[in-house]
Amino acid sequence: MAFTYAWMGIWHGVLYERNVKSHLAAAAAVLAAGLWTGLSRTEWIIIVIVIGLMIALELMNAAVERTVDLVTGEWHPLAKQAKDLAAGAVLVFAIASAVTGAIIFLPKWFD
Numbered sequence: 001m002a003f004t005y006a007w008m009g010i011w012h013g014v015l016y017e018r019n020v021k022s023h024l025a026a027a028a029a030v031l032a033a034g035l036w037t038g039l040s041r042t043e044w045i046i047i048v049i050v051i052g053l054m055i056a057l058e059l060m061n062a063a064v065e066r067t068v069d070l071v072t073g074e075w076h077p078l079a080k081q082a083k084d085l086a087a088g089a090v091l092v093f094a095i096a097s098a099v100t101g102a103i104i105f106l107p108k109w110f111d
Helices: 002-016 018-037 041-071 077-110
Strands: none
Touching: 002 018, 002 041, 018 041, 018 077, 041 077
16 A cells, blocks of 8 residues: 555656756656667666656655645745755756766767
8 A cells, every 4th residue: 555655655756846847857858868878788777866866856855845835834944945845856966967977978979
């Protein structure tokens, strides 16, 4: 039953969360670039892990936002901080993901 709830959460994110959709579109582009580039097995493992973590982190960000909205119906500085911190975590990992992608792809494209 727990897997059912987990899949429902993933499916909700895919259908209704704009940022999850954006990350999935970026992931599709990266996967296509990986196929075109001919990545090694190790590079594919890294790419899959990074994509999975990015989507998972975005789902967690959405969960934090929903929880904060549920707990407080009005604006509160701590609620804002919680949402900003969760969004900041996503941004930090997105930057790290972009750097990781550059390290993997750029030498293959420009050497």
